[in-house]
Amino acid sequence: MEKQTLPNSTLILIFGILSILTCCCYGILGLLFGVIALILAGKAKRTYLADPELYDGYGNVKTGRILAIIGVILSAIFLIMVIIAVSIHGVEGLLEISEEMRREYEN
Template sequence: MENKQQLPNATLVLIFGIASIVTCFCYGILGLIFGIIALVIAKKSKEIYLANPELYIGYENLKAGRVCALIGTILSALYFLIIIAYFIFIGAAMMPWGEIMNQ
């Protein structure tokens, strides 16, 4: 049996990917941060794995973390856009349109 080592940052990517999904409804900011960090780390770890796949174990964790990070990033971005649209709508609704139009 060969001495294989754990793929660097595979568990971290999985944790950040899950955290991006869990925190996606915190106004979208935390989920975006966790998701983007996880995707960047996942890209680097995937390059390391593809250079020498026979040396590492834990690629499944990396793939799962990357998928979670993608889902969390997409949900966070959508929620962030909804929050921005909400504040624009509320701001437009609170404008004194009657005074503006009568001038």
Template structure:
């Protein structure tokens, strides 16, 4: 019997990588890609566990799942720090005022 590739195994790996990269976008993109990768990996693991002899690509699923967890944690930390920064600086108006002060101070 010929082995088949697990459904979406490469896509899970790509989404895991994108979840780590997405933590640099204030955390929003990383959280989205991380959650999608985790949901897809859970489904792929269920399929693999039902009949492991039929499928290849399980290593991609495991790696993508680990990367998604790491990316989700980093993105959550980035998102939380962004929210805290906005509230401690007095909202978006406070951030804009701080930027204007910096521009005035340094001659911009």
């Protein structure tokens, strides 16, 4: 009997990678991709452990899960930093700081 590819194994890996790549997008996109990858990885792990002889591609699930955990942690840290910066400086203050940095870069 030929082994089937574990459902969503490639998608879990892609979402794990995207969670790391998008962690600096105010933390929201990274959290979204990471949480979805973790949910899908949990389902895939339960499916695989029910009958491991039937499925192939569990390595993608494990790798995607690890990447998703890293992405969620980085996104959470970045989101907390954004919340702290906005609470200290306010949105207008952050816009002024970025404008000053832009002027210094041009000179």
